[in-house]
Amino acid sequence: MPTTRTVIVLAAGRGSRFAAGSHKLAAPLGDGRSVLATTLGQAIASHLHVVVVTTEPFADLARQSVAARDVVVRPEVGSDPGATAVGMGHSISAGVRARPHAAGWLILPGDMPLVQPSTLVAVARLLDDHAVVYAQHRGKRGHPVGFAPELYSELLALSGDEGARRLVARYPAFGVELDDPGILVDIDTEEDLASARGGMPPGARAVVGIRP
Numbered sequence: 001m002p003t004t005r006t007v008i009v010l011a012a013g014r015g016s017r018f019a020a021g022s023h024k025l026a027a028p029l030g031d032g033r034s035v036l037a038t039t040l041g042q043a044i045a046s047h048l049h050v051v052v053v054t055t056e057p058f059a060d061l062a063r064q065s066v067a068a069r070d071v072v073v074r075p076e077v078g079s080d081p082g083a084t085a086v087g088m089g090h091s092i093s094a095g096v097r098a099r100p101h102a103a104g105w106l107i108l109p110g111d112m113p114l115v116q117p118s119t120l121v122a123v124a125r126l127l128d129d130h131a132v133v134y135a136q137h138r139g140k141r142g143h144p145v146g147f148a149p150e151l152y153s154e155l156l157a158l159s160g161d162e163g164a165r166r167l168v169a170r171y172p173a174f175g176v177e178l179d180d181p182g183i184l185v186d187i188d189t190e191e192d193l194a195s196a197r198g199g200m201p202p203g204a205r206a207v208v209g210i211r212p
Contacts (some may be wrong), residue, residue, distance in 0.1 A: 002066075004048060004061070004093075004102065004103060005007050005048050005049070005102055005103050005104040005105065005106065005143065005146070006048065006049040006050070006051055006052045006095075006102040006105050007043045007044055007048050007049070007051070007102070007105075007106045007108055007120055007129060008048065008051050008052075008092065008095030008096065008099075008105055008106065008107055008108065008198035009036075009039060009040060009050060009052045009053070009054075009108050009109075009110050010050070010053055010088060010091050010092070010095070010108070010109050010110055011025055011036055011039075011052055011054040011055075011058055011062065011110030012013070012052065012053050012054050012055050012074045012091045012115070013077075013088070013109075013110075014088055014193070015016065015110075018146070020099055020139065021042060022150065023057070023187065024111055024187050024193070025029040025058060025110055025111060026058075026061075026192065027099045027187070027193050029187075029193065029196060030113075030197060031112055033114050034061065035110070035111055035187050035193070036054075036058060036061060036062070036110045036111075036113075037061060037065065039109075039110050039112060039113040039115070040052065040062065040065040040066065040110075040112070040174065041065070042060060042114075042115055042116065042117055042120075043108060043120060044065060044119075045117040046057060046117040046120040046121050046124075046200055047105075047117075047121075047190045048065050048106070048120060048124055049070075049099065049102065050065075050122070051066070051068060051071075051072065051095045051098050052065075052066055052070065052072065052077040052110075053074060053091040053092075053094050053095045053097050053098075054071065054072070054073060054074065054110070055073065055074045055076045055095060056064070056072055056073055056076070058074075059071055059073050062173070064162045068141060069098075070098065072095060073095060074090070074091060074121050075185045079186050081184050083100065087158075087160045087161040087162075087209070088161050088162070088163040089158035089159040089162055089163055090151040090159055090160070091162055092107060092158050092163060093155060093156050093157070093159070094160045095107075096152065096155040096156055100152065100154040102201070103127070103149060103151070104124065104127035104146055104147060104148050105146065105147050105150055105155065106120060106124060106144040106145070106146045107143065107144055107145050107146075107147070107163075108110060108120070108143055108144045109143060109186060111186045111188065112143055112182065112183075112185060113187070113196065114181070114182025114185045114196060115135075115142075115143060115144065115180065116180045116182060117182055119144070119178050119180045119182070119183060120137050122135070122151050122178060123135055123144050123145075123146045123176060124146060126174060126176055127146050127147070127148045129174075129201075130147070130148065130172070130174040131147070131148045131150060131151060131171045131172065131173075131178060132145065132146070132147055132167065132168055132171045132172070132173040132174065133145070133173070133174050134146070134168070134173055134174075134175050134176070134178065135175075135176060135178050135183040136175040136176065136178065136181050136183070137177070137178055137179070137180055137184055138142070138176055138177075139177075140184055141175060141186045142183030143186075144183075145164065145168060147164070150192075151171070152169060153166055155167070
């Protein structure tokens with residue numbers, strides 16, 4: 001029987017557009033927590049199950065937030081010339097495989113710390129009625145993107161860096177309009193980080209009492 005819906009936090013990217021010698025996921029944000037730790041805090045506050053797909057440098061940080069069994073460690077991009085199972089598609093597939101009996105999966109990049117817990121819940125709820133659901137703000141599509149259980153096999157087959165775009169294009173996707181500009185904010189550069197630090201709303205702190 002399906003269990004609760006699962007948020008798959010993708011944290012296995014290279015972060016190559018950020019400052020040399022550092023990784024965007026490790027950058028301090030707001031109260032001093034890293035970008036990744038803040039994203040995980042938001043996901044956990046939704047009370048949905050959380051799986052983190054990451055690389056070895058961030059595995060311990062992820063285990064501070066979720067159970068060790070829910071941390072999937074992938075090869076770093078470029079770390080092994082012979083490794084082919086890298087990229088966003090492979091990361092999504094690995095996350096789904098780690099929670100095969102979930103009642104749906106929400107894909108959330110680890111560099112999106114301003115997505116509100118209530119947004120995750122809103123997308124999750126709509127998977128009862130739609131195969132693909134995405135958050136949007138003022139008509140602009142953002143994250144998370146949710147997938148219903150019937151797409152399990154196709155999610156497992158994902159590979160490369162394209163992620164799940166083909167699935168979103170292939171199936172009728174429902175956009176839920178939300179008052180959450182954080183769904184459009186990812187931290188790719190130092191300028192993005194500075195902007196996020198200055199614009200974190202009070203609601204970016206953990207919200208309790210929200211149930212899927």
